[in-house]
Amino acid sequence: MLNGIDDEEKWLAEGIAGIQHNAFYMHQALDSNNLREALKYSAQMLSELRTSKLSPHKYYELYMRAFDELRKLEMFFKEDSKHGVSVIDLYELVQHAGNILPRLYLLCTVGSVYIKSKEAPAKEVLKDLVEMCRGVQHPIRGLFLRSYLAQISRDKLPDIGSEYEGDADTVMDAVEFVLQNFTEMNKLWVQMQHQGPGRFREKQEKERSELRDLVGKNLHVLSQIEGVDLGIYKETVLTRVLEQVVNCKDDLAQYYLMDCIIQVFPDEYHLQTLETLLGACPQLQVIEAQVDMPAVGAITLYVSLLTFTLCVHPDRLDYVDQVLGACVKKLYNIPKLEDSRAMKQVVALLSAPLEKYNDIVTALTLSNYPRVMDHLDNGTNKVMAMVIIQSIMKNNTFISTAHKVEVLFELIKGLIKDKDGADVDELDEEDFKDEQNSVARLIHMLYNDEPEEMLKIICIVRKHTMAGGPKRLPFTVPSLVFSALRLVWRLQGQEGDIVGEEVPATPKKIFQLLTQIIEALSAVPSPELALRLYLQCAEAANGCDLELVAYEFFTQAFVLYEEEIADSKAQVTAIHLIIGTLQRMNVFGVENRDTMTHKTTGYSARLLKKPDQCRAVYACSHLFWVDDQDGIKDGERVLLCLKRALRIANAAQQMANVARGSSGPVILFVEILNKYLYFFEKGNQQITGAAIQDLIELINTEMQSDSATPDTASDAFLASTLRYIQFQKQKGGVMGEKFEAIKF
């Protein structure tokens, strides 16, 4: 390899020496006005450009040397008084050269003088030059020759307003010339890849990209032609350029040229020709035939195209989808993208519509969107899914049809369930939580006012989330349950309207669904959560006046409590939840309610720790006293509960004495005292001022005993409780009188 570079340096040096040598004699001939010699030595000089040994980079150096010399020759050609030959004859004379490359360089040089002389219309000369240059088919030599042609002709195009302006079709002549040179140059450029052995492919691609600007420059020239208005751009320039871009079937060229088109021509032109521009895009799929092309290049192309489309024609979603579709076809050949750069580009591709529209709903209508996502690796897929969810959250977008929900779930399925074969151990616990919390939040954004549609949405969400496996369900099910409950509440509000006919969305039906959903959760197992949800449902069923349903939910909750919840702390929490819920239930008949309360008090008394027992039991007192108009008010059983609680508190004190040699804090007593006061205030006849007085006495005694543990919390609690009594007394009125009965 080193040798190769050294050799190249040597060849370049030889070439430069050859050019300098012949240029020296050419200068002499120019100085002595000897045309024949000048032609001879310039041709010999240009023969150095016939080399095949140099890389484009080095060849360029050689070319520039020759280029400078040709400028001097051109100056000489211009002065026909010196050499005595008319430019027309000169134009023929240089064509006598036997070797094509020197011949055409000379022809272009004379051609430049010919146009300037205006002895012939610029278009004729240009047409001849561009046509004759076909003789050089060697990619590098041809590209440089045509680049020379482009260079010398730039200021001589028969453009409108130019001194070389021709007849009515003058602009088209200018355009035609540049287009033809462009087309031929691009063909040569594409041909480059077929030169030499395939193993140098990478080197070749590098060399090719070094030359791309030679090709692209033509587009720039086109954009500079004054006379190219929208009409000509649309009808001729774009059509022809795209034709070449599509037909060349070369990824590098397609990518570069599409970019070029977009860069060099004004946006308003793009705006007016978007259909054509995008029409070409699916045809760029020819790149998919080339399996080994770099994915990143192709995708980057799609990204720029998409960004462009979004900017210029945001209302044409079909275009956006078309671009994505083309990209999918390209990606189809790459089962899994390994290239992280490519991956980034895909994320960029997918994020672009979200950013543009600030509205995922729009993206959901793009049929190819999920298909592109399928090509991401698991990690990136999740990142993209998160981007989507965040977009929804940020913009507060409600997804309001079952179909869109279905599409959405297809998009974020990476978050919803494990991919086959994915390594679960890899998961970062924190990330996973973040993801699942996002999904949970997302479920609340799936909303429709129409109950029927909403039910459909719920069913879809259920279908997808149920597949999520034990780790996800605890995150997603609560959202789903509440989403369903929200529907229940709404139905309840409009129940009056629904008469007679078979309505799909009824609370009953939803409750059935909910039972199944929560069942799945309890099987995970996540019994505590399931229990909460059962209770929540029970309460909702209560609101719908569905006694049996509510009863069923409670039953499920109790079953869970009995069979699944073994942890004592969890039991405490659960029992309080049960109590709290049951307290508000008004749908149950006496019998059912008795069963429930009986069970509940039973469980309460059987908790492990005495303080827990105590608190649960005094909480149960509320089950017998509902402070509603029609609420149950069973003062006797309230008192029984409180008394039982006192007994337990007492027992707790004694146990503490035994265990630690000091009695426990009196806080339980103070708490019970507060319950007494509550029911006293609510008018429970069973709770008397005397009983409260006794209780206060008891507390004081306990606190003053030797074995009492000083506890500021209890002291403060008691103090404020007593202050409350004092306050009620002072308030006067009925309540004040009532409280006067308590003496201390």
Place this chain on the structure above:
Amino acid sequence: MNFLIGAFKPACNFSITFSDGKSRKQVPMKKENGQTVMVPLFQSQENIAGKISIEPLQGKKIEHNGVKVELLGQIEMYFDRGNFYDFTSLVRELDVPGDIYERKTYPFEFSTVEMPYETYNGVNVRLRYILKVTVSRNYGGSIVEYQDFVVRNYSPPPSINNSIKMEVGIEDCLHIEFEYNKSKYHLKDVIIGKIYFLLVRIKIKNMDLEIRRRESTGSGANTHVETETLAKFELMDGAPVRGESIPIRLFLSPYELTPTHRNINNKFSVKYYLNLVLVDEEDRRYFKQQEITIYRLQDS
């Protein structure tokens, strides 16, 4: 302009001048010794007239049996050295036997001379026209003087001049279609054409168009054929792809061509061919040769 030929000939000096010598066009002609001289140019059916002066060397007289001038058209085959075939031979008697004491001038004229063949100077054959002045003597041998002149005959543009168009190829390897705009070209003509590549499965390095001259002399078993490549003109550099069309524009003026000569007096023929040569990267040559006719068009 007068021409003195053989200044140191014994006995006398000759001067042969053409009556329109001052205005007649002169063209270069290569002599046997390699020198190029300018000689007058004629065409068929012209009158060839002028004056011949004979001047004895100082103080000498020339006794002679008569003076004559001949107009000869000769074909000379180099491999058959010394053998001339006169296809044209005209004689004018200038003087009856007698003596020349001093410079004597004879006018002569060959009117509307039929000179169907052009002067030609080839590899193996030469066709020349000469004026031969002979002073016949009984002793000392006759004194002979030659004056070359060149004949060129012009043709009108051919009424039928079809293009040459042909599809050739090697199966599954290379198929091309080429077209030359004419089959008959004049000497200062331009060959315009194109080569269209229908199928290219070989890596072509370059493509040339050659002009070849084929001179055949003699006949039967004695035929000598000499082929020269007069022009080698590169048409294409590099490998074309299918569908490519390469232009041809070849100016004929820089090359030393003659008109096509067909079976001149049953002695020789000169034919021209365009040879399209493709060379691949392994230097294999693929070629197709087509005859073209070259004619001389009157300069306008």
